Amino acid sequence: MPEFRQNPITKEWVIIATERARRPHEFIAKEKPKAIPSYVATCPFCPGNEHMTPPESFRDGDGSGWQVRVTPNKFSALALEGTRWRHCEGLKRSAAGVGVHEVIVETPDHSLTTALMPVEQVERILRCYKQRYYAVTEDPRIELITVFKNHGASAGTSLEHPHSQLIATPIISPQVRSRMEEALRYFDEAGECIFCRLMVEELGDQKRIVAENGHFVAFVPYASLSPFTILIFPRRHMASFGQINDDEVTALAAIQREVLARLYYGLQNPDFNYNIRTAPSECRYVRYYHWYLSVIPRLTKVAGFELGTGFFVNVSLPEENAEFLRGVTLPESFQASA
Numbered sequence: 001m002p003e004f005r006q007n008p009i010t011k012e013w014v015i016i017a018t019e020r021a022r023r024p025h026e027f028i029a030k031e032k033p034k035a036i037p038s039y040v041a042t043c044p045f046c047p048g049n050e051h052m053t054p055p056e057s058f059r060d061g062d063g064s065g066w067q068v069r070v071t072p073n074k075f076s077a078l079a080l081e082g083t084r085w086r087h088c089e090g091l092k093r094s095a096a097g098v099g100v101h102e103v104i105v106e107t108p109d110h111s112l113t114t115a116l117m118p119v120e121q122v123e124r125i126l127r128c129y130k131q132r133y134y135a136v137t138e139d140p141r142i143e144l145i146t147v148f149k150n151h152g153a154s155a156g157t158s159l160e161h162p163h164s165q166l167i168a169t170p171i172i173s174p175q176v177r178s179r180m181e182e183a184l185r186y187f188d189e190a191g192e193c194i195f196c197r198l199m200v201e202e203l204g205d206q207k208r209i210v211a212e213n214g215h216f217v218a219f220v221p222y223a224s225l226s227p228f229t230i231l232i233f234p235r236r237h238m239a240s241f242g243q244i245n246d247d248e249v250t251a252l253a254a255i256q257r258e259v260l261a262r263l264y265y266g267l268q269n270p271d272f273n274y275n276i277r278t279a280p281s282e283c284r285y286v287r288y289y290h291w292y293l294s295v296i297p298r299l300t301k302v303a304g305f306e307l308g309t310g311f312f313v314n315v316s317l318p319e320e321n322a323e324f325l326r327g328v329t330l331p332e333s334f335q336a337s338a
Contacts, residue, residue, distance in 0.1 A: 004311075005223035008198060011182055014223045015313045022315050024324035027227055027299050029268035036111040036160065044074075045105045045161035057102065058131060060124055067121065068128045069105045070166075076101035077167065084141040084170045100136050100168040104128055104147075110161050113151060114257060115264035117162075123253035125164070129276070130249065132166050133242045137281055142168045144176060144280045147241070152271025154298040172280045180279070180289055187288035195290030199233045208322040211258050215251035218259050220318040220325075226300055227316035228267070228325070230259055232293040240284035241276050241291045256293065258330075263297060266328035271298040 004013050044052035047065060058070040072080065078099035086095045106125050107117060114122060129147050136145055149164035150157040172180075186194040199217055202208055208220045210230055218232045232255060234248060244252070263270055278284075278291040306312050 007221065007223040007225075008186075008194060009182065010179060012223070012225070013311055014225050015311055016317065017313050017315045018317070020315060021317055021320075022227075024228075024266075024316065024320055027267055027270070027297075027316070029270060031268070033264070033269035038109045038111045040110050040161070043110055043159070043161050045103075045159065045163060046110050047108045053103075058128065058135070060128055065108065067108065068124050070102050070128065070132060071105070073101040073103050073165065078169065095171055098141055099170055100139065100142065100166065102132060102166045104132070104164045104166065106162040106164060112162050113260070113264065113269070114149075114162070115261040115269075117257065119253050119257050122257045123250055126244075126249050126253055126256075129164075129166070130242065130244060133278075136166065136168045137242065137284075139168065141170050142281060144169050144172045145278065146275060147278075148273065148275035150273055152269075152298065155271040155273045157271075176277070176280065179277070180283060183288045183290075184286075193237055193288055193290050195233060195292065196237055199235070207319045210262065210322050210325045211255050213251050213255055215248045216255045218255055220322040222318060224314055224316075224318045224321070225312040226296060226314055228263065228270075228297045228299060228321045230263075230295040230325075232256060232259065232295070233290065234292070237287070238291055239279040239286045239289040241278040242284060243291075252293075259295060259325075261330055261334055262325045262328045263295070265330060266325055267297065267299075272296060273298065 002015055002017050002019060005016055006013050039046050043049060053071040054074055056069050056071045059066045060068040078097050078101050080100060082096055082098040084096050084098055087093070104125065107121055133145055136142055145166065145168045147164065147166050183194050202219045203217060208222060209217065210220060211218045215235055216232055217235060218230055221229060221231055238244065263272065272295060274293060274295045276291065276293050279286060279289045283289060300315065
């Protein structure tokens, strides 16, 4: 029989469609990942084409050139210059569309994806995220910073070269605000962080754990909205991604790369989105919220029922998804460099 499961963080309900659930191997792509060249002459993110992007705001590199570079998004959703304002007239509200929208070019190599990068390169990218987080936080107009990656056409990517993005807005989104409010409500009732409690329960259960190390735990959530969604929680309580220390950056690089490699080799490089869900600037030291990284493979589509009711239908079992990913055999080359 199908069952409803509730996400304890958001209070959203999801239908686990047990009677028509697909087995994990049914999500494997029919075709193997296509070969991609390491350099494309027309790509604005490839080395030598730096003039094709706006002037960079940050780079990490050595004597041989850059390894990670950051540039304003050429087609920014927000205006970098301008004053923050809000206006209300009756029920009509508006605000200045000011903020920061940057592109993080993750590697000079056009062909790589996170799963195939040396772990040291993933660590460089995460250090870049942290550097930009701190730099952007200094802007008094900014309330919320979101770091995200789109991989593949169905995930919304428009350029093939490996990159991620940072958007900083002067408004806290209702989705984030709702998570904060639910977390505060639980903290007031139970006297503990709901994210910390959830992690303790998942570690005790072990059924949905995908990977773990001394600083992070990766698991498929009990009430996963879609197949193979994975959350990566820091073991240490931190409301803000900006609080991550050097050892934790190294550990996050290792587990993030492993999780994405298990998806890459297990499901033949599925399209995915990931994002870092961190507290708004004004709440970055609170005791009731806990930042985490969410990985969402794009294996199914949202249809009329989900849009009309808000109830997602997951046609896979989270426990089977986690077991499948744990069983993925990674290449010896991956193991040697981890």
